[in-house]
Amino acid sequence: AQTVTQSQPEMSVQEAETVTLSCTYDTSESNYYLFWYKQPPSRQMILVIRQEAYKQQNATENRFSVNFQKAAKSFSLKISDSQLGDTAMYFCAFMRQTGANNLFFGTGTRLTVIP
Amino acid sequence: DTAVSQTPKYLVTQMGNDKSIKCEQNLGHDTMYWYKQDSKKFLKIMFSYNNKELIINETVPNRFSPKSPDKAHLNLHINSLELGDSAVYFCASSQVYGRGQTYEQYFGPGTRLTVT
Numbered sequence: 220a221q222t223v224t225q226s227q228p229e230m231s232v233q234e235a236e237t238v239t240l241s242c243t244y245d246t247s248e249s250n251y252y253l254f255w256y257k258q259p260p261s262r263q264m265i266l267v268i269r270q271e272a273y274k275q276q277n278a279t280e281n282r283f284s285v286n287f288q289k290a291a292k293s294f295s296l297k298i299s300d301s302q303l304g305d306t307a308m309y310f311c312a313f314m315r316q317t318g319a320n321n322l323f324f325g326t327g328t329r330l331t332v333i334p
Numbered sequence: 335d336t337a338v339s340q341t342p343k344y345l346v347t348q349m350g351n352d353k354s355i356k357c358e359q360n361l362g363h364d365t366m367y368w369y370k371q372d373s374k375k376f377l378k379i380m381f382s383y384n385n386k387e388l389i390i391n392e393t394v395p396n397r398f399s400p401k402s403p404d405k406a407h408l409n410l411h412i413n414s415l416e417l418g419d420s421a422v423y424f425c426a427s428s429q430v431y432g433r434g435q436t437y438e439q440y441f442g443p444g445t446r447l448t449v450t
Contacts, residue, residue, distance in 0.1 A: 252437050264441035310377065314437060319390050321382055322439060324376065326376055
């Protein structure tokens, strides 16, 4: 079974600073995908960034980047130049590449950006 | 244009009632999902349909019955509602097979169900 662990229930960061959210996962699969989703107070689930396990290069989307360590089964999210609009719950998620392709979510990290 | 829509967004009902939540996607995707987010914000898959066929049926009570009239719609019907059913229910879709295959799932806005 796949499990996803987010060990930081809550974090805060000053506006314009950088913050890193942690995520580890457990799987016996060799091919899979990893995601970070953002859920602001509006409740909408928004895809922030994705990583294919077969790619060694870390994914980057504007101010968001990941540190993917496949051997360590670690997938952290770095947010640079934090903005007030980044305040949200952040969920790490895992998906198998073959078979049932539902998402397995972590328990989330509530991030607050302080002005 | 809304990609994945759900109705209603809020649903308040009494124990024992039967209710439905509708989901529609206009992305042309072949697979749709229902996820449940509990009061602690934990999200878990309930069902998955591919081209109207049930693919995933996690351990949920039989009172929950998904129905897919066509590949653009996946509705969730809940019988004999209980207090513990109170949660936010998300519909999502993705293209799993063939042309335009993507592993990204697009979520609807969620339906907050409150059972009193």
